[in-house]
Amino acid sequence: MLPKVIVYIKDYCPYCTKAKNLLKKKGVAFEEIDITHDTKLREYVFKESGQMTVPQIFINDKSVGGCDDLYALNAIGELDKILQPVVIAPLDA
Numbered sequence: 001m002l003p004k005v006i007v008y009i010k011d012y013c014p015y016c017t018k019a020k021n022l023l024k025k026k027g028v029a030f031e032e033i034d035i036t037h038d039t040k041l042r043e044y045v046f047k048e049s050g051q052m053t054v055p056q057i058f059i060n061d062k063s064v065g066g067c068d069d070l071y072a073l074n075a076i077g078e079l080d081k082i083l084q085p086v087v088i089a090p091l092d093a
Contacts, residue, residue: 001086005030008045008056015067016055022070028083059083 005023007030009016023030035042035054049056049063057064059082064070073079 001088002029003060003083003085004058005083006033006058007031008033008035008041008054008058010034010036010054013054015053019055019057019067019070022074026079026083 005028007016007020007023009020009032011034020030020032033041035045045056046052049058049065051063051066053066055066057066057070064073064082070079073082
């Protein structure tokens with residue numbers, strides 16, 4: 001199963017673009033959600049991530065932080081590990 005990646009962004013955010021470009025370069029499919037004009041969603045994202053900046057990136061429903069955090073994970077090789085597909089064995093195996 002492929003990892004579920006969601007990137008919460010705001011309009012005119014260069015860090016959002018930079019984070020999305022890294023994910024695209026890695027061939028990762030992701031859902032992009034613009035929270036520019038949605039106060040309730042923005043509050044939810046900031047509460048769930050514990051951060052008040054964008055982008056906020058979630059992989060398999062776990063916050064991995066923002067753009068700098070994503071690049072830091074990539075620099076130490078952890079991002080590729082997190083993005084690996086999950087193999088689920090059949091129940092009758």
